[in-house]
Amino acid sequence: MAKILVTGGCGYIGSHTIVDLVEHGYECVSVDNYLNSDPSVLEQIASITGKKVKNYPVDLVNKEALKEVFKQEDIYAIIHFAALKAVGESVEKPLLYYRNNIEGQINLLECALQNNIYHFIFSSSCTVYGQSDHLPVTEETPIAKAESPYGYTKQVCERIIEDSIRNKEMNACLLRYFNPAGAHDSLQLGESPINPPMNLIPVITEVGIGSRPELKVFGSDYETRDGSCVRDYIHVMDLANAHTKSLQYLESKNVDFGDAEVFNLGTGEGTTVLEAINSWEEVSGEKLNYSIVDRREGDIPAIFADYSKAKESLGWDPKRGIGDIMKTAWGWEKIRRENIVK
Numbered sequence: 001m002a003k004i005l006v007t008g009g010c011g012y013i014g015s016h017t018i019v020d021l022v023e024h025g026y027e028c029v030s031v032d033n034y035l036n037s038d039p040s041v042l043e044q045i046a047s048i049t050g051k052k053v054k055n056y057p058v059d060l061v062n063k064e065a066l067k068e069v070f071k072q073e074d075i076y077a078i079i080h081f082a083a084l085k086a087v088g089e090s091v092e093k094p095l096l097y098y099r100n101n102i103e104g105q106i107n108l109l110e111c112a113l114q115n116n117i118y119h120f121i122f123s124s125s126c127t128v129y130g131q132s133d134h135l136p137v138t139e140e141t142p143i144a145k146a147e148s149p150y151g152y153t154k155q156v157c158e159r160i161i162e163d164s165i166r167n168k169e170m171n172a173c174l175l176r177y178f179n180p181a182g183a184h185d186s187l188q189l190g191e192s193p194i195n196p197p198m199n200l201i202p203v204i205t206e207v208g209i210g211s212r213p214e215l216k217v218f219g220s221d222y223e224t225r226d227g228s229c230v231r232d233y234i235h236v237m238d239l240a241n242a243h244t245k246s247l248q249y250l251e252s253k254n255v256d257f258g259d260a261e262v263f264n265l266g267t268g269e270g271t272t273v274l275e276a277i278n279s280w281e282e283v284s285g286e287k288l289n290y291s292i293v294d295r296r297e298g299d300i301p302a303i304f305a306d307y308s309k310a311k312e313s314l315g316w317d318p319k320r321g322i323g324d325i326m327k328t329a330w331g332w333e334k335i336r337r338e339n340i341v342k
């Protein structure tokens, strides 16, 4: 049986997507050099699905090693998650981000084109929109000048895919995620990064568990419901399922070879920072240690998705809201902490 190559399959979204793919009958193989993950994720995937997925600990930047993977495996589609993703770090180390995210993807596309891969799905981000004057943002919302090298790698990688598959026997989906969060409902899989997470929900749960002293809420004077920033949090299992649906969509020949289609993946619902804190307090029954400080440079006040295109074309409709996200994120954080203490 031909396989799906999942790059970054040991990372947060990649591992949850493998679970969804396996549960829908797909066979997967991963390439992940553990830059921000750990091999134990493969056991967690196996304990949920009953299937052991093989990972090649190969750096995408190492083209010769990557070519070997394509020699070993019969692959017909690629879901490409592997990238560095910390906005702040990308400002400090732009060349690291350009090499890892762009060169890695160029190598992957070259291997894909040499090996007749039919379908390519790419992890992009709502950062490509910057702060839009019109909310919710649609796929037609203009792309803004990238605020960080990380954001620029997403814009460039989208363009590289569009250009390199034109007139080739490959079609693609470019998936612009809003704010992924939460964990698998079984609480056997969640976010386990090697580098400290910077996103709001894992920071809230880390403060809740006591591994961070305090949460700083940057700004309370934005023109939003309660003055704090608004983001569109999407449950990681809903997001994972969007990849399975995208693959089915590409396989169905609804997308001509040579075409790359863009989809927003969010819930269409914005949640403020203070509402997210409230949600954690409701789920945990505890008070979170947080303080309100000045605005942080570079933060946009509000963004949330119009995902109607994904709903119509992919038949994708996220089922879970901020309460489910917080419940699973908190449950997972407590289990992680117990394992660290053991």
Ligand SMILES: NC(=O)c1ccc[n+]([C@@H]2O[C@H](COP(=O)([O-])OP(=O)(O)OC[C@H]3O[C@@H](n4cnc5c(N)ncnc54)[C@H](O)[C@@H]3O)[C@@H](O)[C@H]2O)c1
Residues within 6 Å of the ligand: 007, 008, 009, 010, 011, 012, 013, 014, 031, 032, 033, 034, 035, 036, 037, 038, 058, 059, 060, 061, 080, 081, 082, 083, 084, 085, 100, 104, 123, 124, 125, 126, 177, 178, 179, 180, 193, 199
């Ligand atoms: N998590 C988010 O908030 C978010 C939002 C928008 C887009 N994205 C994108 O989604 C994708 C997955 O994000 P995630 O949250 O799962 O991140 P993650 O760090 O948990 O997973 C990425 C995985 O890729 C691996 N990797 C990185 N560079 C590699 C390389 N050169 N060769 C092989 N493996 C490599 C890492 O070890 C890691 O396991 C990324 O492309 C990210 O930019 C994430």
